[in-house]
Amino acid sequence: MWSRRGSCVPSPTAAGDPRRSRLAGKGKRVIEALHLSKRYGERLAVDDLSFEVLPGRVTGFLGPNGAGKSTTMRMIVGLDAPSDGSVTVCGRPYTQHGSPLSTVGALLDARAVHGGRSAYDHLLSLAHTHGLRRGRVKEVLELVGLAEVSRRPVRGFSLGMSQRLGIAVALLGDPEVLLFDEPVNGLDPEGIVWVRGLMRELAAQGRTVLVSSHLMSEMEHTADDLVVIGRGRLISSCTVEEFIERNCRTEVRVTTPEPARLVALLEEHEGTVRSEPDGSLVVGGLDAVRVGDLAFDGGIRVHQLVPVQASLEAAFMELTRTSVEYQARTSTGAPDAEVRS
Numbered sequence: 001m002w003s004r005r006g007s008c009v010p011s012p013t014a015a016g017d018p019r020r021s022r023l024a025g026k027g028k029r030v031i032e033a034l035h036l037s038k039r040y041g042e043r044l045a046v047d048d049l050s051f052e053v054l055p056g057r058v059t060g061f062l063g064p065n066g067a068g069k070s071t072t073m074r075m076i077v078g079l080d081a082p083s084d085g086s087v088t089v090c091g092r093p094y095t096q097h098g099s100p101l102s103t104v105g106a107l108l109d110a111r112a113v114h115g116g117r118s119a120y121d122h123l124l125s126l127a128h129t130h131g132l133r134r135g136r137v138k139e140v141l142e143l144v145g146l147a148e149v150s151r152r153p154v155r156g157f158s159l160g161m162s163q164r165l166g167i168a169v170a171l172l173g174d175p176e177v178l179l180f181d182e183p184v185n186g187l188d189p190e191g192i193v194w195v196r197g198l199m200r201e202l203a204a205q206g207r208t209v210l211v212s213s214h215l216m217s218e219m220e221h222t223a224d225d226l227v228v229i230g231r232g233r234l235i236s237s238c239t240v241e242e243f244i245e246r247n248c249r250t251e252v253r254v255t256t257p258e259p260a261r262l263v264a265l266l267e268e269h270e271g272t273v274r275s276e277p278d279g280s281l282v283v284g285g286l287d288a289v290r291v292g293d294l295a296f297d298g299g300i301r302v303h304q305l306v307p308v309q310a311s312l313e314a315a316f317m318e319l320t321r322t323s324v325e326y327q328a329r330t331s332t333g334a335p336d337a338e339v340r341s
């Protein structure tokens with residue numbers, strides 16, 4: 001178990017219940033952005049962004065490519081200065097913390113390591129300059145699964161190995177607050193599962209975990225809270241449950257040997273219906289009981305009637321559709337949001 005030093009965050013037990021922690025969150029927020037903006041010349045990369053990140057939780061920081069996630073994270077750790085507004089960690093700007101590496105650990109750019117150095121030497125030099133004990137280097141190398149290759153030059157590392165080294169750097173100072181910018185980039189499926197588990201474990205220890213991604217599917221099973229941005233602006237800030245409640249429509253999948261009659265009947269009663277390639281109908285605007293009752297009253301046989309929830313990914317894409325900066329075109333010429341894997 002890692003040590004818990006002088007802390008600005010409540011104990012893991014106090015942070016346990018999601019609703020309580022959100023309600024009790026006032027005054028306990030660890031990262032707080034207030035009207036944060038960043039301008040690069042003509043380009044407003046972050047635009048009047050306000051949000052908070054709570055302890056003992058994984059907060060997914062989501063947005064399409066170019067939404068301003070990395071810029072925001074750089075401002076949190078003082079690598080970029082806000083053009084306007086402010087962002088604090090435990091009530092102070094990051095740069096005003098005495099031992100920043102022990103307060104906030106960040107994986108921002110996994111490739112930002114001198115290629116000729118070994119992972120061990122890289123971590124050891126960071127440990128020296130930040131007054132951390134030597135034994136911690138071995139601990140984090142083992143934790144991220146790089147112990148066996150730790151003496152090899154980093155230039156031979158794959159992207160996935162570099163990501164693991166970046167995570168080791170973030171964990172080195174045993175910080176209470178962790179920022180991970182797209183941590184699963186380049187990781188194989190086993191690595192992705194490992195990162196998800198690590199995030200959950202760090203949050204369960206009471207730490208504050210902010211992790212960015214442009215894919216909702218990445219966050220669906222990892223995050224407790226979501227901060228969604230598009231074109232630098234806040235789109236949504238809520239728990240995952242609230243996001244589902246607000247944005248994921250429930251539809252009804254129905255199969256019938258008389259689809260034309262059922263479509264006409266449902267549309268008559270304000271339902272929206274689309275036909276799926278497998279012959280089933282997906283009905284919006286009416287719940288399963290109403291669809292069943294209407295079919296029964298109309299004398300239409302129904303073979304299957306299942307409520308289905310639109311996926312989180314679909315809701316996220318719908319919500320950020322107008323904020324997607326880079327659009328690819330499908331072969332039919334229809335614009336299609338670019339999804340980078």
Ligand SMILES: Nc1ncnc2c1ncn2[C@@H]1O[C@H](COP(=O)(O)OP(=O)(O)OP(=O)(O)O)[C@@H](O)[C@H]1O
Pocket residue numbers: 040043044045063064065066067068069070071072214
């Ligand atoms: N140093 C810079 N100079 C000029 N423009 C920049 C700079 N850094 C970022 N930008 C611009 O700011 C916008 C936000 O970029 P940022 O990298 O923060 O987005 P992101 O959400 O992290 O995107 P991605 O998911 O693609 O990494 C983009 O339009 C980007 O081109």
